[in-house]
Amino acid sequence: MKTIENPSKQDWQAIIERPTQKVSDIESIVTEIFSEISQDGDKAIAKYTEKFDGVVLDTMKVSTLEIEEAANQVPDNLKVAIGKAKANIEKFHAAQKTKKVEVETTNGVLCWQEKRAIQKIGLYIPGGTAPLFSTVLMLAVPAQIAGCKEIVLCTPPNKEGKIANEILYAAQLCGVTKIFKVGGIQAIAGLTFGTQSIPKVSKIFGPGNQFVTVAKQLATKHGIAIDMPAGPSELLVIADASANASYVASDLLSQAEHGADSQVILVSDTKELLAEVADEIEKQLLELPRKEIATQALQNAKAVLIENREEALDFVNEYAAEHLIIATRNNDFFIDNITNAGSVFIGNYTPESAGDYASGTNHTLPTNGFSKAYSGVNLDSFLKSITFQKISKKGLLNIGNTIELMAEAEGLQAHKNAVSIRLKDLS
Amino acid sequence: MKTIENPSKQDWQAIIERPTQKVSDIESIVTEIFSEISQDGDKAIAKYTEKFDGVVLDTMKVSTLEIEEAANQVPDNLKVAIGKAKANIEKFHAAQKTKKVEVETTNGVLCWQEKRAIQKIGLYIPGGTAPLFSTVLMLAVPAQIAGCKEIVLCTPPNKEGKIANEILYAAQLCGVTKIFKVGGIQAIAGLTFGTQSIPKVSKIFGPGNQFVTVAKQLATKHGIAIDMPAGPSELLVIADASANASYVASDLLSQAEHGADSQVILVSDTKELLAEVADEIEKQLLELPRKEIATQALQNAKAVLIENREEALDFVNEYAAEHLIIATRNNDFFIDNITNAGSVFIGNYTPESAGDYASGTNHTLPTNGFSKAYSGVNLDSFLKSITFQKISKKGLLNIGNTIELMAEAEGLQAHKNAVSIRLKDLS
Numbered sequence: 001m002k003t004i005e006n007p008s009k010q011d012w013q014a015i016i017e018r019p020t021q022k023v024s025d026i027e028s029i030v031t032e033i034f035s036e037i038s039q040d041g042d043k044a045i046a047k048y049t050e051k052f053d054g055v056v057l058d059t060m061k062v063s064t065l066e067i068e069e070a071a072n073q074v075p076d077n078l079k080v081a082i083g084k085a086k087a088n089i090e091k092f093h094a095a096q097k098t099k100k101v102e103v104e105t106t107n108g109v110l111c112w113q114e115k116r117a118i119q120k121i122g123l124y125i126p127g128g129t130a131p132l133f134s135t136v137l138m139l140a141v142p143a144q145i146a147g148c149k150e151i152v153l154c155t156p157p158n159k160e161g162k163i164a165n166e167i168l169y170a171a172q173l174c175g176v177t178k179i180f181k182v183g184g185i186q187a188i189a190g191l192t193f194g195t196q197s198i199p200k201v202s203k204i205f206g207p208g209n210q211f212v213t214v215a216k217q218l219a220t221k222h223g224i225a226i227d228m229p230a231g232p233s234e235l236l237v238i239a240d241a242s243a244n245a246s247y248v249a250s251d252l253l254s255q256a257e258h259g260a261d262s263q264v265i266l267v268s269d270t271k272e273l274l275a276e277v278a279d280e281i282e283k284q285l286l287e288l289p290r291k292e293i294a295t296q297a298l299q300n301a302k303a304v305l306i307e308n309r310e311e312a313l314d315f316v317n318e319y320a321a322e323h324l325i326i327a328t329r330n331n332d333f334f335i336d337n338i339t340n341a342g343s344v345f346i347g348n349y350t351p352e353s354a355g356d357y358a359s360g361t362n363h364t365l366p367t368n369g370f371s372k373a374y375s376g377v378n379l380d381s382f383l384k385s386i387t388f389q390k391i392s393k394k395g396l397l398n399i400g401n402t403i404e405l406m407a408e409a410e411g412l413q414a415h416k417n418a419v420s421i422r423l424k425d426l427s
Numbered sequence: 428m429k430t431i432e433n434p435s436k437q438d439w440q441a442i443i444e445r446p447t448q449k450v451s452d453i454e455s456i457v458t459e460i461f462s463e464i465s466q467d468g469d470k471a472i473a474k475y476t477e478k479f480d481g482v483v484l485d486t487m488k489v490s491t492l493e494i495e496e497a498a499n500q501v502p503d504n505l506k507v508a509i510g511k512a513k514a515n516i517e518k519f520h521a522a523q524k525t526k527k528v529e530v531e532t533t534n535g536v537l538c539w540q541e542k543r544a545i546q547k548i549g550l551y552i553p554g555g556t557a558p559l560f561s562t563v564l565m566l567a568v569p570a571q572i573a574g575c576k577e578i579v580l581c582t583p584p585n586k587e588g589k590i591a592n593e594i595l596y597a598a599q600l601c602g603v604t605k606i607f608k609v610g611g612i613q614a615i616a617g618l619t620f621g622t623q624s625i626p627k628v629s630k631i632f633g634p635g636n637q638f639v640t641v642a643k644q645l646a647t648k649h650g651i652a653i654d655m656p657a658g659p660s661e662l663l664v665i666a667d668a669s670a671n672a673s674y675v676a677s678d679l680l681s682q683a684e685h686g687a688d689s690q691v692i693l694v695s696d697t698k699e700l701l702a703e704v705a706d707e708i709e710k711q712l713l714e715l716p717r718k719e720i721a722t723q724a725l726q727n728a729k730a731v732l733i734e735n736r737e738e739a740l741d742f743v744n745e746y747a748a749e750h751l752i753i754a755t756r757n758n759d760f761f762i763d764n765i766t767n768a769g770s771v772f773i774g775n776y777t778p779e780s781a782g783d784y785a786s787g788t789n790h791t792l793p794t795n796g797f798s799k800a801y802s803g804v805n806l807d808s809f810l811k812s813i814t815f816q817k818i819s820k821k822g823l824l825n826i827g828n829t830i831e832l833m834a835e836a837e838g839l840q841a842h843k844n845a846v847s848i849r850l851k852d853l854s
Binding site: 080091109120130217225253256284288335343344354355359362366371373375384385386401409415419 | 504505507508509511512514515518519522523525528529530532533536538540543544545546547557558559560561593629630644647648650651652656673674677678680681683684685711714715716717721762765766767768769770771772773774775776777778779780781782783784785786787788789795796797798799800801802803805807810811812813814815816817818819820822823826828829830832833834836837838839840841842843844845846848849
């Protein structure tokens with residue numbers, strides 16, 4: 001962890017820079033696989049599943065029997081934990097429902113906005129060493145509350161052609177309608193074009209490695225929406241002397257264990273805390289099974305001393321963290337003035353891992369500074385708002401002339417005529 | 428206008444297909460200009476303004492004096508019309524404000540969601556023959572209501588180095604903070620990277636030709652959000668014998684005059700209406716100044732006879748129109764069951780041009796079937812939602828074990844440890 005004391009604003013850009021990712025060489029592979037799957041569907045999917053996942057499957061769709069068997073394997077205490085987390089996620093996302101917005105903007109001109117569910121969505125859940133069943137909850141729970149009709153989940157099989165029990169259990173618990181053993185680029189391509197087995201969807205959600213990220217970006221060129229562009233996970237902690245150094249260290253490490261490219265930043269107005277946290281990290285790191293990954297990630301870590309509070313706020317907003325922990329004497333100052341962050345964790349007893357699993361907030365969040373413009377996944381991510389308008393004869397008499405004048409000034413005579421032809425009948 | 432009677436579902440895909448756009452040859456030009464502007468800033472912008480707009484400017488920033496002079500040139504009756512339209516747009520978008528969503532998901536676990544403005548945004552307004560000042564209203568009014576701090580507008584200058592008076596007038600009226608005489612790819616690149624003159628923004632809004640569309644897509648690769656992918660404008664009208672054929676024709680023509688690639692579709696359960704509308708189009712077309720453009724667009728137009736109401740609904744949802752006019756005996760059936768549309772216009776006295784200018788709804792809408800997953804521009808387009816959580820000691824005692832179990836099952840020991848280390852102090 002590199003310590004930087006009172007950097008000048010000119011140096012901020014270098015400090016907040018994320019570890020770079022190279023995508024250009026990936027793009028050609030992704031484009032080729034997309035093209036093949038758009039042509040050959042399931043056959044091409046099977047080819048890439050064999051190539052990348054090392055397994056030949058009889059069928060890529062997970063059967064009801066497989067799901068039942070998987071559910072039986074999940075320990076009861078974990079089922080209880082998943083149930084509690086699910087209940088909190090449900091409460092928080094259900095509370096995000098909005099009512100129809102209706103306004104009579106001019107007498108006789110009724111406008112309203114209603115949200116309707118995206119009908120078909122795809123969820124991508126990565127494979128690998130750890131089964132990320134928590135992400136199934138974070139995506140499928142709000143999708144179900146929103147009322148999405150088709151919720152398709154793709155996740156890579158292991159070499160035995162299986163999916164982690166916890167993922168299958170969580171998927172059926174949260175109303176996923178179809179599950180496919182398909183991973184990586186081929187999963188995103190399948191959801192983009194549709195195949196004999198996999199339905200074409202309108203929006204794709206979920207994390208993934210660089211191949212998945214580039215594939216999701218390419219999907220947007222084919223008219224498919226995505227939740228957000230993804231990058232390595234990150235955490236910024238702003239803490240003062242009131243913070244507990246060992247807690248701060250544990251939070252920074254929980255972020256660092258995600259991957260070698262994870263980034264953690266600590267900002268404080270006191271050198272003592274920076275030093276204490278550094279000591280605590282050293283200590284706690286030794287105990288961690290993923291200490292090698294965390295150690296690599298810590299090479300990108302920065303401890304920044306900023307004594308002025310307003311300047312610290314500016315720095316935090318400029319960084320635009322995916323996860324932001326605030327542990328200071330005056331948390332409200334930061335809460336009130338934060339403009340850019342994905343999810344914010346307040347006080348000494350709110351570890352980031354609470355939001356990763358069970359508090360109820362979503363853990364699919366904008367990384368890489370994208371929180372300057374993007375929200376994390378929330379109920380609205382699964383809805384679109386549609387506007388409606390209904391104008392009475394009187395209403396058209398009231399605004400008709402305004403429309404005519406503006407259409408004429410824009411040189412769009414047919415736009416004007418659509419009003420004039422009606423007004424003529426009304427006069 | 429091609430008439431298709433009772434097509435089978437297999438034929439729908441061919442009917443709803445939009446006129447294709449080729450982007451591959453544009454991409455290399457866009458990539459090159461982006462690279463040059465990211466390196467050379469204003470200098471490169473000036474080079475491309477000379478090349479594409481045929482003008483060498485002393486300064487690309489519009490001065491206060493220029494704005495004042497432009498405002499003086501706008502006729503008073505147009506100013507009144509713009510004022511009325513602005514008032515309606517303001518009413519409808521201000522009504523879309525939402526309150527903080529706060530839930531105590533578990534005793535001691537307080538979660539909330541707040542929306543905060545995107546701080547810096549860019550608005551792109553195309554040049555060309557017609558000054559699209561209405562789009563300035565549609566983008567700048569909600570941006571101001573949302574509280575965006577920096578609202579930067581770029582629009583190409585004409586050969587005299589000027590911008591249309593109406594655009595400058597509307598921009599200052601709606602709180603645009605900076606206006607630049609920069610168009611096309613170079614404008615999008617300038618807003619993406621920032622130059623000596625143009626501020627870097629976090630999100631870019633606004634319509635444009637294929638070059639602008641591809642440039643906005645490329646901007647997303649550089650971490651800049653965009654309002655939505657754009658395509659040619661389109662209208663679907665669903666009408667039965669209760670509709671007025673000449674009104675329907677006028678609406679279809681108002682869409683057709685946008686561009687040769689605009690698409691209009693009429694769906695009806697009665698052959699008579701299809702025939703009457705076709706006749707009316709012939710008649711009204713003759714009077715239009717933009718009749719050549721409209722005639723070309725009408726070559727892509729389709730009149731589809733679908734007698735079954737449920738099937739008509741499915742077709743309308745499958746098309747997912749940018750603009751949808753419903754003029755039938757039972758409009759509520761369609762209103763209640765529409766899942767995919769940008770903006771909906773109901774009844775005989777609600778022409779699409781009302782929403783283009785003055786009813787209050789937004790006219791920046793998803794084309795090309797994107798309304799299956801995208802909303803039109805609305806207040807939320809200028810905001811991000813941030814989640815917050817604050818857990819008390821008691822709250823952590825309540826959910827701590829749930830987090831520990833789930834983190835352990837995902838193999839993320841440091842995530843677990845961030846909770847365990849706190850629980851130890853609390854027990």
